[in-house]
Amino acid sequence: MAIEEPAYKVVSTAGDYEVRHYAPMMVAQVLVDGDMDAASSKGFRLIADYIFGNNQSAQTASSAKIAMTAPVTAVPQSSKIAMTAPVTAEPQTAELDMQTANKWLIHFVMPSQYTLENIPKPKNDAVSLRQIPEKHFVVFKYSGFNTTAKIQHLTEETISWAKGKGMQIVGAPRLSRYDPPWTLPMFRRNEIMIEVAAP
Numbered sequence: 639m640a641i642e643e644p645a646y647k648v649v650s651t652a653g654d655y656e657v658r659h660y661a662p663m664m665v666a667q668v669l670v671d672g673d674m675d676a677a678s679s680k681g682f683r684l685i686a687d688y689i690f691g692n693n694q695s696a697q698t699a700s701s702a703k704i705a706m707t708a709p710v711t712a713v714p715q716s717s718k719i720a721m722t723a724p725v726t727a728e729p730q731t732a733e734l735d736m737q738t739a740n741k742w743l744i745h746f747v748m749p750s751q752y753t754l755e756n757i758p759k760p761k762n763d764a765v766s767l768r769q770i771p772e773k774h775f776v777v778f779k780y781s782g783f784n785t786t787a788k789i790q791h792l793t794e795e796t797i798s799w800a801k802g803k804g805m806q807i808v809g810a811p812r813l814s815r816y817d818p819p820w821t822l823p824m825f826r827r828n829e830i831m832i833e834v835a836a837p
Contacts, residue, residue, distance in 0.1 A: 642707045643816075644747045649774070649837060655799055656777045657837070663770050664752060666760070667745035669715065674736060674786050674813075678712050681744025685710075688765045689746070693758035702758045705749050709814035709829070714739030736793055736811065737786040773809075774837065776800040778830040782823045789813055789830070796830045809833030 649657040668684045670677045689704040714736055748757060754769055778796045782788075793811045800807060809832070816827040 642705065642747075642749050643709070644707075645750065654779050655796070656779070657805075657834070658775050658777055659836075660773050660775065662772050663750075664748045664754065664757065665745040665768050665770055666748055666765055667743055667768060668764050668766075669741065669743055671741055673740065674712060674714075674742065674784075674789070677740075677742035678710070678744060678815075681712070681742065682710055684762065684764055685744065685746050688760045688762060692761050694761060695758045696756045704752075704758065707747050707749060708816040709747075709827075711745050711747075711812050711814045711831075713743040713745075713810050713812040715741040715743055715810070736790040736813070774834050775831045776805060776834055777832075780828050780830075781826050782828070783826075784813070784815070784828060792830045793832075796832050800832055800834055805837075806835040807832060808835050 644663050645661040646658040649659055651657075666685050666688055668681045670681045670684070672680060689706065691701040691703055693701050693704070695702045748767070754767060757767060760767070776796060776799065778792055778799075780792065797807060797811070812831045812833075814829040814831055816829075817825065
C-alpha cells in the first residue's frame with residue numbers, strides 16, 4: 639500500500655545531494671524533550687495517537703482515522719518556542735547540534751486532501767496543526783542506522799556542501815525518516831534536510 643509523501647520538485651542533483659522545492663504542506667507537530675531517540679519515540683506516539691483517532695472530525699462529533707504518511711521529521715530546537723507560530727517561520731542557526739539537543743519538534747505531514755478547515759482537530763493539546771509555506775531544502779539521502787554522531791557528521795557535511803555552493807542557510811537542520819524501525823538497515827531511507835533561501 640502506497641504511503642503519501644510531501645510534494646516536491648528536484649531543482650538540481652549532485653551525487654547524493656538534491657536541492658528540492660517543496661509545495662506548501664500541513665503538518666501535525668509536537669514539541670518534546672529528550673535526546674533524539676527518546677524525543678522521536680515520544681513525538682511519534684503522540685502524533686500517531688492523533689491520526690489513529692484521538693481527534694474530532696471537522697464535519698461530525700465523532701473521531702476519524704487519518705492515513706499515515708512519510709516521513710517522520712525531527713528538528714532540534716534551541717529553546718522552547720510558542721506553538722502558535724510555525725517553527726519554519728522563525729529562522730534559526732544551522733549550528734544546532736543533533737548530538738546535544740534536548741528539545742525537538744517532531745512532525746508528520748498530513749495527507750494532501752486536508753486543509754486546516756476540514757482536518758480532524760486534535761483532542762490532545764500537545765498536538766498542533768500548522769500550514770507550512772513552500773520551501774527549498776538541500777537534502778542528503780542515505781540508508782542504515784541513525785546514531786546522533788552519524789547524523790551530526792552528515793548534517794555538518796550537508797551544511798558545508800550547501801555553503802560551498804553559495805546557498806544561504808535559513809532554517810534548522812532536520813532528520814527525516816521514511817521507514818518503520820523493523821526495516822532492515824540497508825533498506826532504510828533517511829534524509830538530512832537543510833532549509834535554504836530560494837535560488
